[in-house]
Amino acid sequence: MKNLPKVELHLHLEGAAPPAFIRGLAQEKNIDISEIFDENGGYKYRDFNHFLSVYEAACTTLTGPEEFRRLTAAVLEESSEQGVLYGETFLSPDFCGGGDLGAWREYLAAIQEAADASAAAGGTELRGIITPIRHFGPEAAKPAAKCAVETVGDFITGFGIAGAEDAGEPRDFAYVFDMAREAGLHLTAHAGEWRGPDHIRDTLRDLRVARLGHGVLAANDPVLVDELAESGVMLEICPGSNVFLGVYDKLSDHPIDMFVEKGVKVSVSTDDPPFFHTTMTKEYQDLADTFGWDAARFRDMNIDAMNAAFCDAATRDRMIAKLKEN
Numbered sequence: 001m002k003n004l005p006k007v008e009l010h011l012h013l014e015g016a017a018p019p020a021f022i023r024g025l026a027q028e029k030n031i032d033i034s035e036i037f038d039e040n041g042g043y044k045y046r047d048f049n050h051f052l053s054v055y056e057a058a059c060t061t062l063t064g065p066e067e068f069r070r071l072t073a074a075v076l077e078e079s080s081e082q083g084v085l086y087g088e089t090f091l092s093p094d095f096c097g098g099g100d101l102g103a104w105r106e107y108l109a110a111i112q113e114a115a116d117a118s119a120a121a122g123g124t125e126l127r128g129i130i131t132p133i134r135h136f137g138p139e140a141a142k143p144a145a146k147c148a149v150e151t152v153g154d155f156i157t158g159f160g161i162a163g164a165e166d167a168g169e170p171r172d173f174a175y176v177f178d179m180a181r182e183a184g185l186h187l188t189a190h191a192g193e194w195r196g197p198d199h200i201r202d203t204l205r206d207l208r209v210a211r212l213g214h215g216v217l218a219a220n221d222p223v224l225v226d227e228l229a230e231s232g233v234m235l236e237i238c239p240g241s242n243v244f245l246g247v248y249d250k251l252s253d254h255p256i257d258m259f260v261e262k263g264v265k266v267s268v269s270t271d272d273p274p275f276f277h278t279t280m281t282k283e284y285q286d287l288a289d290t291f292g293w294d295a296a297r298f299r300d301m302n303i304d305a306m307n308a309a310f311c312d313a314a315t316r317d318r319m320i321a322k323l324k325e326n
């Protein structure tokens with residue numbers, strides 16, 4: 001499984017930070033965040049909302065562009081090791097200079113330096129999706145969107161939204177999604193991880209996204225499942241995250257296989273891998289063990305993922321050619 005080529009469209013950069021990396025930075029900077037670690041050195045949290053606050057506490061150690069360069073290099077090293085050919089990561093200006101455009105440009109340059117190094121070494125090729133944090137509110141999303149609009153290009157290709165799904169309604173963020181769309185950014189939004197079909201419909205109507213982060217609770221409405229299949233909206237599914245956070249009790253309860261059967265486009269990602277004790281290889285192995293997915297199924301899924309990827313046509317074609325080699 002490790003050597004199987006993979007495409008990962010849903011990864012939070014800070015959420016991919018190994019706990020030892022964050023602990024090391026905390027020590028370097030004399031920041032006391034010992035309460036976010038368990039006795040084995042892993043991240044410790046009670047539930048999804050607590051996970052979000054532990055995540056934000058971990059981010060306080062990422063104090064400048066150099067920390068983000070090191071983080072991106074570490075994350076891409078792991079992605080390359082896991083066989084990820086192409087990846088997209090969520091980047092939040094809120095954690096990179098607090099939405100200040102000048103600061104954001106410096107953070108972005110550092111992140112891109114690590115991304116360029118990975119690509120040049122034949123490792124994972126990365127693109128960035130700028131992602132305001134929903135529970136920071138619609139006003140805080142505006143400077144983040146401005147950062148996105150000002151830095152759209154070969155690397156920053158997408159715009160999304162993450163954070164607590166129950167904070168406000170999709171229409172509260174229509175303004176920033178309109179800004180991003182006007183600037184030519186591709187759009188995705190977390191929805192249907194915690195809130196059901198109505199929230200997914202509102203997201204599709206008000207934010208006009210091409211992909212949904214998670215989207216799994218669409219499974220509760222067969223009409224919506226058919227609509228997703230018809231429209232080709234891709235679900236960025238993170239099965240291990242959903243099971244670890246308790247959206248489903250076990251992988252065999254997860255609707256991913258049903259979505260495939262019904263013709264909904266899906267891709268597989270890790271979300272925040274060390275928080276959920278997962279890797280891309282583990283995700284693939286678990287799907288093979290639970291649903292009998294074989295190499296051909298993974299290849300077809302990854303071709304679908306590349307067709308929904310937020311990249312230029314030449315990169316898409318090059319990646320699809322590599323996937324077809326296998």
Ligand code: ADE
Binds near residue numbers: 012055190271272
């Ligand atoms: N931020 C990091 N991981 C997230 C998730 N699974 N859902 C929403 N926001 C997130």
Ligand code: ZN
Binds near residue numbers: 010012190213271
């Ligand atoms: Zn996510």
